[in-house]
Amino acid sequence: MTTSSTEYLLEATDVSKRYGAVVALKSASLRVRPGEAHALMGANGAGKSTLVKILTGGVRPDAGVIQVRGSERRAHSPAEARRGGVVSVYQEPALIPDLDIGSNLRLTQTPVEPFRDWAQRLGLGNIDLSAMARELPLASLRLIDLARALAIEPDVLMLDEMTAALPANLTETVLGVVDELRGGKGSIIFISHRMTEIAAVCDRATVLREGETVGVVDVADPDSANRIVELMLGEIVEDLADRDELLTRGGLDPDTAPRLQVRGLASATRLRDVSFDVRPGEVVGLVALEGQGQDELFDILAGSERPASGEILLEGSQVSFRHPADAISEGVVFVPADRAEALLMQRSVRENIALPFSVRPRNWGPVPRSREKPKVDSAIERLQIDTRAQREVRFLSGGNQQKVTIARWVAGGMKTLLCFDPTRGIDIRTKHQIYPLLRELAAAGAAVLLYTSELSEIQLACDRAIVIFNGEIVAEMHVAEADEATLLRAAHNLPSDAALPEEVVAAAHADESPHDEGSAQ
Amino acid sequence: MSTTVDSAVENTAASRGIFAKFIRRNGWTLGLLGILAVLLVVTKVIQPSYGPAGIQGLAISILPLAFAAVAQTCAVLARGVDLSIGSMMALTSVVAAVLMDERSEGFAILAVFCVLLLGIVLGAVNGALVVFTRVPDIVVTLAMLFVWAGCALLVLGTPGGGSADWLSQVTRGPLLSDWVPKASVLLLVVIGVIWIPIRRSRLGLSLYAVGSDPIAAFRSGVSVTWTKVFSYMLAGLFAALGGLSLTATTGIGTPVPGPYTLLSVAAVVLGGVSLAGGRGGVFGPVVAVVILSLIRTDMTFLNVDTNLATVAQGLILVGVVMVGSFIQLRRER
Numbered sequence: 001m002t003t004s005s006t007e008y009l010l011e012a013t014d015v016s017k018r019y020g021a022v023v024a025l026k027s028a029s030l031r032v033r034p035g036e037a038h039a040l041m042g043a044n045g046a047g048k049s050t051l052v053k054i055l056t057g058g059v060r061p062d063a064g065v066i067q068v069r070g071s072e073r074r075a076h077s078p079a080e081a082r083r084g085g086v087v088s089v090y091q092e093p094a095l096i097p098d099l100d101i102g103s104n105l106r107l108t109q110t111p112v113e114p115f116r117d118w119a120q121r122l123g124l125g126n127i128d129l130s131a132m133a134r135e136l137p138l139a140s141l142r143l144i145d146l147a148r149a150l151a152i153e154p155d156v157l158m159l160d161e162m163t164a165a166l167p168a169n170l171t172e173t174v175l176g177v178v179d180e181l182r183g184g185k186g187s188i189i190f191i192s193h194r195m196t197e198i199a200a201v202c203d204r205a206t207v208l209r210e211g212e213t214v215g216v217v218d219v220a221d222p223d224s225a226n227r228i229v230e231l232m233l234g235e236i237v238e239d240l241a242d243r244d245e246l247l248t249r250g251g252l253d254p255d256t257a258p259r260l261q262v263r264g265l266a267s268a269t270r271l272r273d274v275s276f277d278v279r280p281g282e283v284v285g286l287v288a289l290e291g292q293g294q295d296e297l298f299d300i301l302a303g304s305e306r307p308a309s310g311e312i313l314l315e316g317s318q319v320s321f322r323h324p325a326d327a328i329s330e331g332v333v334f335v336p337a338d339r340a341e342a343l344l345m346q347r348s349v350r351e352n353i354a355l356p357f358s359v360r361p362r363n364w365g366p367v368p369r370s371r372e373k374p375k376v377d378s379a380i381e382r383l384q385i386d387t388r389a390q391r392e393v394r395f396l397s398g399g400n401q402q403k404v405t406i407a408r409w410v411a412g413g414m415k416t417l418l419c420f421d422p423t424r425g426i427d428i429r430t431k432h433q434i435y436p437l438l439r440e441l442a443a444a445g446a447a448v449l450l451y452t453s454e455l456s457e458i459q460l461a462c463d464r465a466i467v468i469f470n471g472e473i474v475a476e477m478h479v480a481e482a483d484e485a486t487l488l489r490a491a492h493n494l495p496s497d498a499a500l501p502e503e504v505v506a507a508a509h510a511d512e513s514p515h516d517e518g519s520a521q
Numbered sequence: 522m523s524t525t526v527d528s529a530v531e532n533t534a535a536s537r538g539i540f541a542k543f544i545r546r547n548g549w550t551l552g553l554l555g556i557l558a559v560l561l562v563v564t565k566v567i568q569p570s571y572g573p574a575g576i577q578g579l580a581i582s583i584l585p586l587a588f589a590a591v592a593q594t595c596a597v598l599a600r601g602v603d604l605s606i607g608s609m610m611a612l613t614s615v616v617a618a619v620l621m622d623e624r625s626e627g628f629a630i631l632a633v634f635c636v637l638l639l640g641i642v643l644g645a646v647n648g649a650l651v652v653f654t655r656v657p658d659i660v661v662t663l664a665m666l667f668v669w670a671g672c673a674l675l676v677l678g679t680p681g682g683g684s685a686d687w688l689s690q691v692t693r694g695p696l697l698s699d700w701v702p703k704a705s706v707l708l709l710v711v712i713g714v715i716w717i718p719i720r721r722s723r724l725g726l727s728l729y730a731v732g733s734d735p736i737a738a739f740r741s742g743v744s745v746t747w748t749k750v751f752s753y754m755l756a757g758l759f760a761a762l763g764g765l766s767l768t769a770t771t772g773i774g775t776p777v778p779g780p781y782t783l784l785s786v787a788a789v790v791l792g793g794v795s796l797a798g799g800r801g802g803v804f805g806p807v808v809a810v811v812i813l814s815l816i817r818t819d820m821t822f823l824n825v826d827t828n829l830a831t832v833a834q835g836l837i838l839v840g841v842v843m844v845g846s847f848i849q850l851r852r853e854r
Contacts, residue, residue, distance in 0.1 A: 058739070079742030094740035098733035098799040099726060107726045108741045130542065 008067075009034040009187050010055075010086070010156050015064030016211075017050050024050040025061070026211035030189075032156065037178055037188040039198045039219065041228055042208035048191065051208065052160050055189075056088045057081035068155060082108070085155030085186075091164050093145035095133045101144065102129035110151050118147035123173055139170055146174065157181070158189040163197060167290065175201050195225050207231040256280065257316065259447035260301075260332070260416050265310035267296035272471030273310070278416070283438055283448040285462030285479070287455065287487050293471035294451050298420045301449070302334035303327035314416070328356055331415035337424040339401040345394040349385065350376055352393050353408040379411035383437060399430025406437065417441060419450045423457065435461040455484045455491075469493040549793030549845060550805040556841070557808055560815045568822045573699040575818075580702035581692055581770050583814050585610065587708055588763030589781040590788035590806035591716070592756040596658075597789050599752035600732040600798030601651065604662040606760045606785055607778035608669035609643050613764030615673050618682025618774025629685030637761050643669060644757020648750035666782070673776040682774040692769050708807070711762060716803050719755070728752055732798025787838055788813060793845070813838075 010032040017025040025047040032038045042048040053059040055066065057075030066073050068084055075081035078088075095104050105115060112129070119127050122143045133141060142162065149157060159178070163171045178188055178201045190202055198205060198219060205217045205228055215231045217224050258277035265274045271293035278284045288294045299305035301312065303321030311318050314330055321327045324334070333356075336342050343352050353376045383403045385396075393401060402422055409417060419438065423431045438461050442448050450461060458465050458479065465482040467475040467490040475490035544551060564571050589606050596603035613636050620632035650661045692704045719725045727748040730738035739745050763781065768774050791809035794801030816837060820830035 056740075077742070077744065078740050079744065082742045088740070090740065092737075094737040096726075096730040096733045096737055096741070096799070098729055103726050103729075104741070106723060107730055107738075107743065109723075 008032060009069060010189075011065075011067045011070075012051070012055065013065045013067075015051065015054055015061045015066065017054065017059060017061050023211055025054070027213070028064075028208060028211065029213045030055075030206050031216075032187045032189060033203075034185065034187055035183045036203040037182050037190050037201050039202040039205035040189055040191045040208070041198070041205050041232060046208040046232070047211040048208055049160075050211075052088070052158065052191065055081070055086060055156075056158065057086075082152075082154075086158065087149045087152065087154035087156070088158035088160055089142075089146050089149050089162050091142075091161040093138075093141040095141050095145055095148075097134035098132070100130050100132050101127060101136075104133060104144075105129070105148060108148060108152075110148050114153070115147055115151035118150040119144065122147055122177065123170075138165075139167060142166060143170065143173070146177075150177070153186065155186050156189060157186060158191070160191045161193070163192055163194070165290075171197070195228070198228070199225060258313075259315060260449070261313040261316075262301070263311045263313065265297065265300060265312065266308045266471070267293065267300060267305065268308045269293075269296060270471050271296040271300070271307075274468065274471070274473055275310075276466055276473060276476070278447040278449050280415070280445050280447045281442055282463040283442045283450055283461055285458040285465040285482070286449060286451040286468065287458065287465055287491050288451070288468040289491050290453075292468045294420075294468055297468070298334065298418055298451065301327070301332065301418055303332070304334075328412070328414075331413065333409040333412070333414040333417055335402070335405050335409070335417065335419045335422050337421035339398065339405060342405045343393050343401060346392050349380065349393055349396070349404055352404055353379055353411050356408055356412050375411045379407040382410060383407045384433070397430070399426045399433070402426055402430070402434065403437075406434075406441075410441070415446060417446050417448045419448065421451055421453050424453065431457075432460075455487045458482050458487060467491055547802075548849075550802070550808060552845065552848075553792065553805060553808040553812060557812055557815070560812060560819065564815060564819055564822070567819060571822075573695065576700060577693075577695065577702040577704070579811070579814060579818065580704040580708075583810050584692060584704050584708060584766040584770060585763045585779070586781055586784055586788065586814070587807050587810045588759050588766060589785040590792065590810050591712055591803045592759035592763065593782075593785035593789045594792070594794050594801065594803050594806050595728075595752050595755040595759060596662075597794055597796060598732045598798060598801065599728050599749050600735065601658040601749060601752060602662065602786070602796075603644075603647060603753065603756045603760075604659065604782050605643075605647060605665040605669050606756065606763070607780070607782035608666045608673065609640060609757060609760035610764040610767060610781055611776055611778040612643065612669045612673040612676065613640050613761040614767040615677040615682065615774035615776050617765050617768045618684065619677055621685045621688070621768070622681075622683040624685075626685050626687055629688060632685075633688070633765060636765055637758060640757040640759075640761020640764070641754050642757070644754040644760070645750060647757065648753030651753065652746045652749050666778075670778055673778070677774055677776045680773050680775045682768070684768045684772045688765070688769045689772060692766065712803055712807065715755075715758070720802075724748070724751065729799050732800075734799070784810075784813070790842055791838055 008031045010030070012028065012030040015025055015028045016023075028047055028051050030038075030040065030051065040048055040051070050059065054061045057077050057080050060076065066075075068086070073084050075084055075086070081087075095101075096107065099107065102112075105112060116127065119125075124140060124143055124147065127144065136144070142165075146159075146162065159174075163174055166174065175197060178190060181188055182201070182203070190198070192198060202219045205219055205224070206213055207215045207217065207228055209232060215227075217227050217231070221227065256279045259280045260278040262277075263275050266272050270291065274293070274297060276284070286294060286297075296305060300307045303324040303326050306322070312321075313319070314332070319326075319330060321330075321332075327333070334342075344355065354372045383406060385400055385403045385407060393404060396404065406417075406419075406422070417438070423434055426434070435457065438448055438450065442463075452458065452461075459482060462479050462482070465475075465477055465479060465487065466473055467487065469491065470493070474493050477486070477490075564575075568575075589610060592606050592609075593603060616639055617632060617636045620635065621629045624632070647662055647665050650656070650665070651658050654661065691707055694703055695701055696703045696706050719728075727738065727743045728751070730741065730743050731745050731748045731752075735745055738748075767779075785806075788806045788809040789801075790796065791813065792801065792804075792806030794806060813834065816834060817830060820833065821827075825833070
């Protein structure tokens with residue numbers, strides 16, 4: 001231990017933390033060398049966020065030692081961790097919206113000149129320090145937050161999913177800076193779900209599973225990505241859909257009348273002109289880069305937003321939704337990415353499932369429990385929701401929460417299921433339960449429209465894929481053709497025979513700027 | 522690289538001068554001052570005899586509520602709310618009245634400091650209970666409303682006590698010009714001396730930070746706990762100033778709390794302070810207090826039934842806030 005203390009800049013040994021009966025962290029260790037970019041990996045619930053909170057002083061560990069430059073450190077607040085040289089940048093910028101940038105700098109006692117330098121290097125130009133944080137676009141705020149952290153030259157810079165919500169060109173900028181910092185005095189702890197980013201900038205990766213450090217992988221190894229996935233998954237082996245099975249998909253009778261028809265749909269903002277059909281029994285995958293109009297499309301279909309033009313037909317007859325209740329009564333139901341938008345977190349599983357069919361004013365009387373119970377029970381059973389203890393939904397894992405969101409519609413007898421990135425932030429095990437579930441629902445006669453941000457999932461769940469770019473459909477293909485590379489090219493609106501992946505990414509960045517401008521205003 | 526981000530930042534810098542920015546930042550308060558000017562003109566029209574005497578009466582009568590509104594602002598800015606302000610004012614008022622009763626003028630100076638200190642202590646108790654028991658602000662301060670009100674009655678069972686002459690004198694009469702009441706100058710100076718240095722300190726930044734986004738503030742290294750305690754201490758200090766001004770203007774201490782708590786919330790809302798915290802300042806609510814009280818005066822001049830006037834006051838409050846928010850929304854688009 002004494003020898004290693006000189007070798008490592010930050011060293012966390014056997015850190016554990018429990019919340020009541022729940023063990024968040026069993027025995028996690030993390031050793032970061034000076035000058036390295038170190039990835040911290042783990043599926044959801046592996047204890048990653050708890051470890052981050054402990055390192056940044058937000059949470060006190062029950063046991064374990066944290067050493068910085070060989071001497072033990074106890075940080076009881078982010079302020080202390082910051083003074084100890086550990087600074088983190090999160091996905092959501094820690095800037096105060098109601099203060100101007102100058103005041104935000106003063107709040108963290110950040111020197112202005114180094115901040116300006118970093119802001120320049122991050123491509124922010126000359127920042128007006130008197131601009132209110134809430135008046136700046138979110139993407140700039142994320143970079144400003146990073147520049148603010150870099151300006152104090154921290155020993156350990158922790159980037160916690162910082163790139164998750166950044167546009168691709170800005171992600172590139174951030175990765176560039178991380179790459180530059182490598183080999184310097186300080187080190188970087190980099191947390192991201194994207195394997196390509198890890199491969200691009202990190203030296204080593206520590207993998208957590210179920211609250212324990214299960215391995216440290218040298219990213220330079222040719223097989224490191226597989227190794228990391230294996231460590232993250234444990235005994236579960238990911239079974240990719242095989243090709244024969246794919247070809248049998250989409251084998252619907254071509255005469256099947258579409259359940260949902262969308263004709264020339266446009267929104268006031270980004271959606272320009274979209275037409276497609278979804279037939280009962282099929283899962284249609286929707287692929288798009290961030291902000292190409294998919295959010296608006298789902299909002300319109302779910303009845304929370306009204307279209308600027310175009311029509312929606314259900315089983316051949318035109319419908320117009322003024323409220324989500326209108327869509328629900330037509331059997332068109334919506335599963336958002338963020339469970340908090342769909343569920344009543346402080347109510348029970350039962351109430352959450354039963355809510356949609358008792359919300360109309362004419363149903364405001366007594367709750368018909370005896371009629372409700374069988375429906376709810378069968379939905380819980382069908383989706384294998386873990387309901388030990390009839391407790392509040394917020395105590396369930398993310399995966400189980402998402403299942404509750406789907407279960408409520410299954411119980412209500414939906415016909416058209418709109419899923420917007422339903423596996424976002426869900427661990428791999430549950431993901432592999434949700435996709436078969438969608439196929440099962442389709443087999444039972446539902447029409448499913450699925451937007452996903454993970455391209456590999458199209459082949460796991462869909463019959464067809466449609467690709468939206470800049471508010472319009474640019475490609476439509478059978479699932480057997482929809483491999484990741486093809487989808488990626490289509491999503492960037494490139495011809496299918498376009499060049500190598502690196503160049504695809506570079507070309508796509510050039511394309512993206514005009515859309516950024518739209519979102520910034 | 523990312524031209525779009527550049528231009529967005531530079532646009533905000535270039536398109537707004539310092540003056541325009543000032544107007545934008547203080548739009549709500551300036552709007553309220555406009556309403557106040559209109560109201561003064563209206564008052565003069567319906568009551569041509571309204572002059573320096575009326576203004577002075579107004580300035581004295583709003584003093585306690587103005588301090589209450591500033592106290593409430595301090596709590597609300599840090600995403601809290603203090604329902605015990607009225608009771609704290611009653612308690613500090615009777616303590617002041619008892620301390621100063623038939624004592625020397627010099628002793629009264631000491632008494633004033635003691636009462637201000639008492640206010641800070643009362644606020645610290647409120648704040649400490651809020652942050653350490655983790656009971657919601659509204660529940661803790663509701664409970665303390667009864668506690669401080671009870672304490673006030675224990676100190677002085679019936680209205681009584683007295684006020685030092687110099688204390689009463691600083692609120693009465695004009696300063697330099699007939700049109701400038703001493704009470705208003707006192708109000709502005711006291712608030713300015715306490716508030717402006719705080720507003721410019723890192724503590725003041727923390728206050729806004731905690732109210733605006735507690736998580737971001739925590740991650741920026743702000744101690745949310747101590748900032749909240751501080752906001753309640755500040756509220757207690759201003760409540761004590763309110764209590765002192767009650768004693769000074771009436772000459773006695775009254776142990777039963779006036780309607781100041783809820784009126785202070787009304788003034789905070791009308792004054793452009795976001796009840797969600799982090800937005801607004803102390804001068805908006807002060808102007809709001811003047812407006813609320815001038816509306817009452819005008820209704821009296823117009824011989825409107827007082828009960829009806831109360832109804833109208835409530836409707837005006839909702840109306841002004843609604844129109845104001847609507848204008849802000851339109852401007853942000």
